Amino acid sequence: MDHKMTDDDYAQLPVAELVKDLGSSVTDGLTNTEVQQKLKTVGKNVIEKGQKENGFWNFIKNFTSLMACLLWVSGVIAILAGTPELGIAIWAVNIINGLFSYWEEHAAKKATDALSKMLPTYVSVIRDGKKIQVIAEDLVPGDLVVLQAGDAIPADARVLSSSSLQVDESALTGESVPVDKFADYKHGDGKFAIDNIVFAGTVVTSGTATVMVVETGMNTEFGQIAKLTQNQKGTVSPLTKELNRLTRQLSVLALVIGLGFFVLAIFFVHYPIAKSFIFALGMIVAFIPEGLLPTVTLSLAHGTKVMAKKHALLKNLDSVETLGETNVICSDKTGTLTQNQMTVNHIWLPDKEYTVTGTGYFNNGKIQFNQQDVNLKNEKDLSLLLDIALLNNDTKVQGGEEGKTAPKILGTPTEAGLNILTAKGGLDLDQRMQATPRLKELPFDSTRRRMTTLQQESDGKVAVYVKGALSNMMQVCDRILINGEVRPMTNADKTKIDQANQDYAAQGLRSLAFAYNTIAADDVSSAMIENTEQHLIFVGLAVMQDPPREEIYDAVKKCHSADIKIIMVTGDSSLTAKSIAVKIGIVSDKARVITGAELNQMSDDELRQAVKGEVIFARVAPEDKYRIVSMCQANGEIVAATGDGVNDAPALKKANIGIAMGVTGTDVAKEAADMILTDDNFASIVSAIEEGRTVYSNIQKFLVYIFNSNLSEAFPSLLFIISGGLIPLALTVMQILTVDLGTDMLPALGLGAEKSEPGIMDRPPRKRDAHLLNKGILLKSFCYYGLIGSLVSADAYFFVNWQYGWPSVSLAHGGYVYAAATTMTLAAIVFCQVATVLNCRTETTSLFKIGIFSNHRIMWGIVFEICLLTFLIYVPFVHGLFGTAPINLLDWIYLLCIPVPLILIDEARKWFIRKYMNKKKAA
Template structure:
């Protein structure tokens, strides 16, 4: 059975171990490639070399979702009932609010997920193939298994393929593995660490960094590893966010409360007041309207939108509104290392020579044009060993570093980060790298390969000498060195010298640092042992009799602000787990250094994770743990297991390999600077600075948003009691007390005067200590006992007494009540209902100020510190004045003008409300 007949079972690791002849036979091809007819036949069998698009939800369904939430459905029904009960203005007003909120939500969430579109964009347009025995360019979509194609430096690779020939070939596989170091590839099989590590295999979506290669395609389209990841991403269903679930629950609660009260009052109106059924129904509807917070949904939406805006200023772009609050619930962050926890700037931090060991001061690419060794500025001209180390590092280098035009921007690296660190070291020390290259021009090179683990360049030193510069792994150089540079002089290298070098290197490795050894050799032009033409110099005749110079030791330094961010996570009971494609030693070193874990943390590699059962993984996740060299499915598995344990997981990523985990996580966080389009589209949030501390700032903002939602929920609900109290008076007096508040006036409070102060509460800053509290328990609810008590038994009860008192106050002034009768109709009645409405509004002013903090004193944060709340208060006073004094609105809302003494009464209302609440908060703080 050929691979074409069983294309669903392609195993890259198995193909890598087969002989090339067996691969040719399996894929019905040869070193001369396919014929055009064979390629066309295979194209019909396997299809185009494209990433298939997942089924996307129709746009009309996405649009309608914003109008069919439980709260929205309740408002549609409320509006219909109001119209049916011949209160057309009320019904239209409720529907208008629903429509505006739905349109706003749709607009905010219009950026739909397009992960597969981005995957398509990442594939190259054209590929150089060998067909009919000759090289030709074809559209990458037409590449099929069995095609032999040519890869050159800079090419994006079009298919999973087995290498046939290679010359100094290196591939950037970071989009698949997360490993930032380029990988050497060759025709011979060699299995490295982790997935995608076969030396003779290349994969679709990766990029050729240097050299050339010829390869035979073994998988295309959705059968590639790239395609498998895309398919895994497509199968992830978007789950309901915790806030959506909580709002749905809240809607159920409020709906049943409103309907229950409505039914109770409907029955009471018939039997107590002896109202007709139709009139009792309208009365009950007014109670339902009073207890349904029509302004809650738009207020939540706008508050989340404000959170999105604030997060954007903190370098975190949130794609969906509900993700803002989910951030605040995060209990675990699965974070990459490179670029997120670190600066993504490979930097030399130690130098070792026989004469001295140096610590390089200053992390990062730019250090004011100088290098400090052991905290002192050093002139390398006075240290022959150091000068030679710097010169070889600069000459044996294919990377260029372009310094940025703007301050604060990163330099542009044309080449590998490792070589860039060597160039930058030399430039920091004051060496002119370009000038050195001109003085000692390169004649030829022996490229790096994974067998000898070194790279050699040959330079013209002067008229009589040529210089051989070598850099690479310590074991790849120390074995072929027979001398060592010591204080500018060459002397034979001893076993004791080798032991010192090896001990130093072991110490660096223990700290998770990476070293490169440097050596050289000077050859006279007339040396009879060497060919005249340097092109004939080989590994065997060139890389010998070397003089060992020293070690350059490097690392990707942690971001300076990462230490504080990690400490904030610990204070907030948020567990941070490093999940990286880098090696175990490096990963643990960084994790311990920045405080993620202690030195006792367990490091689990991708291979070890594969062998783990689910129970073993669950047990491992309970302790300190680091994941190194993980594959896409494994990162996805870690996230899934954490969610099964009840965690709210935020996962970071930048490559194609991260997309499934980003999609699965409760909050997927993609890197905006280094991230692929696939990762960005799969994520819920994008960091514009690729900085872990921005995640922590976003989590703090998410907690604040949830706290603020509770604040304006308390604010909105407390008016429900005062809105319902007049109807209770009417009911229990059996109609003797006329209704102190009309249904349209109730709606005025819910949709008009409540709205802007509530939005102002949504803009409140974080309260002190919010990041020293554990994440919110997922079993906790927006509407908890504390809010119910404050809203109904404290704020609401006080406002009910005051607003009812205002009603009787006007009746006392106008009719002499209780000696006279209560106003039942006419101007006196309208003035009394207006006073009731106004009293509720002024009670809300006091409530808005009180709700700004949970326990902290209002005077400590500043009465005037939230300008939006002040604007909201000013707005509701102005709106109230319009309702009272504009004739058209008077008729619509059953209002009448108020006199000076009524206004004096109203203005005094908020003062005792604030003072009494301050006393309660003070008592509570003392108890706490």
């Protein structure tokens, strides 16, 4: 393939030469053999990443945070002060912490990369004369691609045929106004102003087309631009900023405490400066939570994996945290709150109503029916309506293997429902298309809400078949078909039709109107919306239902319990929208319904007030959703918004969390979103919000757990200072490092993977200005868990001394008794931490309700820390390094008695909190 040709060169080639140059066919496309050969030559259709991530730097940066730099310097000073074992131990903290961080980030990246591969972009192509779907990266020059509204254009391509094709080229030109594309060549002003070329990275906003790929991957215009932009650095996320803030707070806290103890050691205990520094260094190390960053990364990665299992794929880890703040969900109705399985159950004609029975289903790509409902030979009006439903329809079915994979609907659920309806009537699409071929299409758009096709009839005339929303259809119908006869439509007819529609809508049913006309064959070439969709003949209504999802009721209840407001934004009628919203519990009967027409008349202040109450938006265009989201945000809300179409993209970008539909969503919607639902299910959004809250809660649980041991580590030094050195240090610096480096780390990481606490969705969302480290965490850490742990560990120190004669003799300042006493202090801290990590698993729920052993990471962490403690106590060669010594059986009985009462005390505290909360709710 000669890539020296430009897009303009391809645009000017006669079609015959273009096809010859690309080795393709305008009818059959390429063969699979030709595709495989070209893939070897030109490569995959992908935009290559520019500068690859520097693996070495990604590894090194885990050892260069503010905390890490503080510890590196501390280690150097410790070595220079003559305590190399302390310096090496401090460095070990950094090394292990950095390795944890790197490993979790690497695992998280692999997980997100794997998730992104779960949702490849598919395109419709014609190969070997058959229309199939392939992954966009497998396109090659010469491929014949079929485009429709909402498709992201996957490669530079020449337009061979089109119908009302318009393309948004803003990604290349910056101009948001869609441009028309035709099969004929014309080059206007600007590099991309080529009428018969569509470019990769742009989006089809309306119409359909068949195009032939001329350039792929980095040879496209988008690929050339990507080379200039692909190395841009990303912005810092809110969570990263909060973690940086927390890191600075903790570093300053550690330095201030260290400096304070340094001064106190010199003036109260009269230590020399070098010894005072080593003493202070222990305090600095004690107050640095080395496992913070690994725990945060683990929590986010774990949350992402859990969400993926619940059908919610996140593009980046930080979005997990934002989900926890969400307090408003602007949700579509169809497919999100409902099953997106439109089934026609009534056909209404002006003189007759049919109840449609039987179960239509898809099997191996063909539409079958179980029951013949009507005899179309005797029902001429009904036969015409079914004909319109069949031929004015772009939906196809790509079948899967029976019993293995579900067939894929290539189109809309509404049209799929019409296909099932026509199959029940015994109509065959291929036969009807041969008898009445399509000449032209005026595609559906969200403004006029109609679709029109022109079909060649056997008598030489051309039938104009139209379907669309009833309100829009009534604007262009002035005649009516009744029992085979056409007559002018009267006001009584309009009233009767409108009343039937309202009756159906009140039942939560949706009506789709059908009309027709005939024109001369000579008028086809000049047929446009303005001169074709007028003076139509009304035929009837197909009445269908998209039932609510079974799980939506519980999901809505969860949202209400969690103070999360749901705002339905739909294109359906007011009656249908309100019927569904009330049925599933989103709003009460008193809710206000605002239509698109009313919305356009409202000022921003009026809309801001409206979204504060119970409200439903009906008959609104997708682009109206942007304004609704904006006004919710203006009220200080954190908004999640769902969408699937091209016009939803601005709202998805604007929302704090944009949520695209993975099944029915267009490529541009998925690109604009932060999260993609693989099942298009509202309940999956609620599960994701629950997981987002859990992640944030787990990070705070880690802080509570890690800070409480900081106080226990500092308490012996405090007693030493207060007593002026009379009470020896009950914990050495090396033993402090043992807690931070060995015994605390794995249980703390286990907290990062804790499951959602029961009742977490019964609390209001946290405020955006809330911080990870707050007064509640500090009080709980230091004044409750930390104080208890400090008193218990100090008592353990005196317990050993008591066994050897204290208070009759002085406290041991050296030898075996002192080593045993400090070992006992260390062991008591560890056993207090065993109880504390279990207590920290829930805030108010009983530990026994969730199961003591249900978090396997924590249980293995507890096993590890007890094994490590035993190793330090009974292996002789480490005694000198860590200042430990063997302890006796009585000491072990003392230690084993620590966790149970601490757990029971916390259970009593949680019981009182639950009782208080229940009283508050009852009030």
